[in-house]
Amino acid sequence: MPDSKTPTTELTSQYMAQVGNDLERNAKEQDRIGAEIDALQEQLRALQHDHTVLTNMRNALGVTDTATQPAPEADATPSVPRQKATPQSGAGKRVRAKKTATAQDTEAVKKPAAKKPEAAAKATAAKTTQPTLVELIRRHLTDQSEPRSAAEIATALGQAHPDRNIKTTVVRTTVEGLVAKSHAQRTKQGSSVYYTTTDAQAPAAAAPAADDQAEVS
Known part of the structure; x- marks a missing residue:
């Protein structure tokens, strides 16, 4: 009887040692993968922050380009159909003059406002230089x-x-x-x-x- 128990005890010890080694390797692998996940998450947060800054800069530049473009109404005014009567022709001239003045006023209002997004984009870009x-x-x-x-x-x-x-x-x-x-x-x-x-x-x-x-x- 003692001889039959000895192989069983040795086999159990081998299994316990193997299970202990597997557990240790599993814990180390979890630590390694967890560290990689944390590093990737930090890189993702940095990329998302850069994406937001670049989007704001693009929007600011887009607003500036739109504000400096000429008003389409001013260029389209010459293509007015011919008027049959002189009073109607004079009315058409007054309408065109009003449209041109409105387009100029709109452009004058947009130009000062376009500077604010550009300044905000520069300030945001300065903050990202960390x-x-x-x-x-x-x-x-x-x-x-x-x-x-x-x-x-x-x-x-x-x-x-x-x-x-x-x-x-x-x-x-x-x-x-x-x-x-x-x-x-x-x-x-x-x-x-x-x-x-x-x-x-x-x-x-x-x-x-x-x-x-x-x-x-």
Whole structure:
């Protein structure tokens, strides 16, 4: 009897170990996909914001173009049918004169109003010149003398930019993209991962060389 129970116990242990590994891989995959979804959502919000700004600018430019076009009534007035009687011809001239004056007044009213949407579009465009998350991360890493983790970067950027909802998962995905493009470097200390910018590596590497030359001399 003891011999028959031993294989069953070993098989159960193997299943438990496999299930534990599968659960761990599943949790990591959920974290990875969740971070990608957060990054995509932030990119979508940025694109929607840019779309709104561009639409407002296009509408403003469209209003300006319409206001500067000549009134169609002024060009169409010469094509008046011939009048049989002199009094009717004079009445037609008065009607044309009234139409021309009305068109000129309408154009004079539209021109000052067309400047407002253009100014509003310029002001809106000026507000959109905010740095992207990639630029903020690269600037932060460049200013740091030591490697920083994704959580530390997210905390620092959140304090510096409280109006932007900066999450650690989004920062980690973004900085990993910089690592893939060789714009940042990843180092691992135990179970923690830290990041530095590649721009800061050159001065640090040149310093030991200068010290070696000084020792040789």
